[in-house]
Amino acid sequence: MNKNISKLLSALTSIGLVILIFIQVDIDQCSKIFIQTKVQYIYIVGFVLSPVLLILLVFRWKLILQDLDVNFSFFALFNSYTKGLLWGELTPGKIGEVLRVRYIYKYKKKNMIGLALLSIFIDRICDLLVLFIITIVSCIYFINNFNINYMFSVLMVAIVSVLSVFLSFCFRNKIGNGLKKIINVFLWKYRERFNIQYDNIIEGINKLNAKNIFIYIFITFTIWIVKVVSLPLFTLSLNIEIPLLYLFAVGIISVTISLLPISIAGIGTREIIFIYFLSYYKISPEASVLVSIMFYLFGIWSIALAIIMNVAYSQFKKLQSYKRFII
Template identity: 30%
Template sequence: MKNSIKLLSLVGIVLFIVILSRINLGALFEILSHTSVIFLILAFLVNCVAIVLKSLKWKIIVNSVKPSFTFRESMIAFFVGFSFSTITPAKLGDFIKVLYITDENCGLGKSLATVVIDRLIDIVLLFSIALIAICSFSLVYHIEILSVSTMVLILAAIGIGLYIVLNKPLLARLLRPFFNIFVPGHLKDKLTLYFNDFYTGLFIYYHDRRRFFSSISIGIISWIPPFIYGYLLALSIGIDTGLMFFVLVIPILSLLDLLPISISGIGTRDVALIFLFGLKAISPEQAVAFSLLYLFMSYWLIALIGAGVYLRYPVKIPEEMS
């Protein structure tokens, strides 16, 4: 299974190599050599605002099951989780944040619930905003990126997925055959405890309406900085399509980053940008230059900071997991 995921994630690398073989590399390097440092710094600062908002959102969620969890701890976990998510398909490494919450007062199940809740909020908002962006593209450029039926199926799949996850008895029935077949007898009691603990954390958060609505509100607000950030990155290499263009582009790029066929969106993002920027008569070389800046500033730079944070605050394996 792991080998299959690794092979699948190489699709993006292959796409990227093919793209590089078909564009003017000299023109690409020329564009990057004239990148405006001032706009890059401004973009980085805007991205920092997004990081603060995302850390605050998760802190609010965690506080429903662990009131002592601080904003500083949330920031540390965010950077470490982001660092690991950068090198894993579909950002699965983000779940390492669980280990920064779990202790004798907050079990693994409740800790996992906070990360799942955080991801669910992000995914629902991402798909909602991305679908709006895709519909807007269809209206403005008369290009059907996704058909109406496909979008309806995606929304239905999200709704069904949420219903299953939030319905404890139903999920338990669906998982029971796999639980009985694949889980060794000596682990059954512990996993059952984690399962029940997970739903305890989930329902505590859901019934705390103040934190429920606060975290969702911050999640919505946290989408504003990425639009400005993308626009500033584009300006750094002389691309000025207007801010509204990036209100449409960024959600689509974020959606592609979730695909398990790429790590950090390498390859898939480049293909999408060549197509989307082409609608504004922007050359493939400029599109790839933007994609490389986006990769470095949005992923590698933050991941590098996260690696440093991890070395300073290494994860501790809770006794219940050892």
């Protein structure tokens, strides 16, 4: 019941924000700006940045699994990651990405489900940790250079989030033992199965070292750089000139706030943020909304491109098998 109420509130918030945006934005003006878009910049984002982003995302996950002694080919993981991205986009906080674990289960490696879940958890934590670190830097940038004092609230949330991740890692054994006791008491029917996976998870955590974590964090920083680099290309396509650091900071803040369960998939909140911050450089609400939509569609297009690549690879494999059969 509470989940339904939460979904209803998110949907109503999204509708309300969209209505507010429609009040502020002239649709005809949006159309005129969009018609004048320089498509060469869009092509760079769609056919250069998107493939690079996908390769980095899958490579990071493969590296994490490899360090946990779970080995799959890059293309096999690409298939699973594609489905995870799709479900992640449709669920709050991208929790749907956990469905990537189904690939491990599909190949009957049930004893590795705990490690697979751990790999996805590490993957997501790296993403959020780096996002919150860059958010802290972005908030400090806005506060120091533009006296946007209410950014203190976002800054505090980001700092608390980073500290929570750090403390969780430091006290991971105590947290894990506490969770194990809770599971054993309330879900005693699954106690034996849980204990096996729990032991696998603890063993996997112990395999990781500072060098592994540093590599994951470095790759994650690179991933976020690729994501925000799309923004200046979008603004250039719309003939908008904004300082790069300012634009990067706006993009990061918009992603962070859109993670909050305020609206569905951040619809409305992201656009409001772009309208507000880009107004500091006299950018019209129409152009701001277009930049915001393009930034969001970059993620959607990356998922679509991953699906296309996955289907193409599957068809190629079938064709190769068919040729062998004929020969």
